Amino acid sequence: MELAIEIKQLNFSYGKQTILENVNAGFGTRRFSVLLGTNGSGKSTLFKSITGILSGYKGVVEVKGCPIDQLTYKQKARQIGFLPQFYQTVFPFTVEDMLLTGRAAFSGFAPTEKDRVMVAEVLAELGLEGLRKKRFPQLSGGEQQMVMIGRLLMQHPEIIILDEPTNHLDVYYQHFLMNKLKAFVADGRTVIAIMHNPTLAYQFADDFFFMLNKTVVPAANAAVPELDMLKAVYNTNFLHIPHDDLPIVLPVGDRYC
Numbered sequence: 001m002e003l004a005i006e007i008k009q010l011n012f013s014y015g016k017q018t019i020l021e022n023v024n025a026g027f028g029t030r031r032f033s034v035l036l037g038t039n040g041s042g043k044s045t046l047f048k049s050i051t052g053i054l055s056g057y058k059g060v061v062e063v064k065g066c067p068i069d070q071l072t073y074k075q076k077a078r079q080i081g082f083l084p085q086f087y088q089t090v091f092p093f094t095v096e097d098m099l100l101t102g103r104a105a106f107s108g109f110a111p112t113e114k115d116r117v118m119v120a121e122v123l124a125e126l127g128l129e130g131l132r133k134k135r136f137p138q139l140s141g142g143e144q145q146m147v148m149i150g151r152l153l154m155q156h157p158e159i160i161i162l163d164e165p166t167n168h169l170d171v172y173y174q175h176f177l178m179n180k181l182k183a184f185v186a187d188g189r190t191v192i193a194i195m196h197n198p199t200l201a202y203q204f205a206d207d208f209f210f211m212l213n214k215t216v217v218p219a220a221n222a223a224v225p226e227l228d229m230l231k232a233v234y235n236t237n238f239l240h241i242p243h244d245d246l247p248i249v250l251p252v253g254d255r256y257c
């Protein structure tokens with residue numbers, strides 16, 4: 001399988017605390033990959049390393065075969081769009097301004113007419129037209145999350161990397177977003193996401209990876225939810241309830257074990 005992102009022998013520590021140890025993993029091009037793992041297991045640290053936000057790791061991260069540290073700022077922006085888990089704005093930007101910052105790598109601080117047309121298109125694509133003139137810091141958590149996803153789309157990257165994209169979203173928008181991500185992949189893009197909801201992950205994604213013991217373990221079989229692996233990762237029992245083609249994967253604690 002052609003790889004969009006390949007991680008080779010990645011190690012990372014915060015001071016004396018080792019977070020990532022000998023991570024080797026490949027995320028396929030035009031695939032929707034999901035990384036599952038417990039709180040504090042190193043998922044965000046991994047994503048920050050592979051998007052170049054964190055430096056100081058040992059090992060190699062390649063984007064379509066090219067070491068990420070050899071890409072220019074613009075090349076990186078064209079290849080990779082990253083939705084972080086947390087973001088804050090100091091300035092009371094409008095939603096339109098926030099979206100335009102997604103073009104910064106291409107248009108600098110002088111947005112073009114084309115960029116403004118893109119704003120309208122992205123807002124329409126996400127059903128957020130009503131927010132255009134609103135101040136970003138005054139939006140609800142879910143609205144902010146959708147705007148940040150819009151900002152990613154403004155960048156039009158080939159590889160979309162998201163840290164808990166369904167954070168703050170209501171159930172409608174969770175499904176809306178997962179459908180969009182699936183559609184991006186059908187359109188030729190690559191999506192790699194950290195998720196905390198196994199049911200959503202198994203209903204929409206193609207490939208599965210688990211953060212376990214400071215490293216990334218690929219699913220042995222992506223076709224069915226691996227309950228043993230989920231138990232090893234989360235230290236709790238899971239139930240798989242197939243409903244037609246839809247997997248429903250529930251944590252059930254000590255029940256049904």
Ligand SMILES: Nc1ncnc2c1ncn2[C@@H]1O[C@H](COP(=O)(O)OP(=O)(O)OP(=O)(O)O)[C@@H](O)[C@H]1O
Pocket residue numbers: 014019037038039040041042043044045046085
């Ligand atoms: N800037 C930092 N400095 C020191 N330690 C950090 C820093 N950021 C994260 N850590 C620690 O590194 C570990 C991994 O954190 P990370 O954010 O990668 O976990 P995660 O798997 O993404 O968790 P969650 O699911 O809760 O978001 C945690 O123990 C965390 O406390």
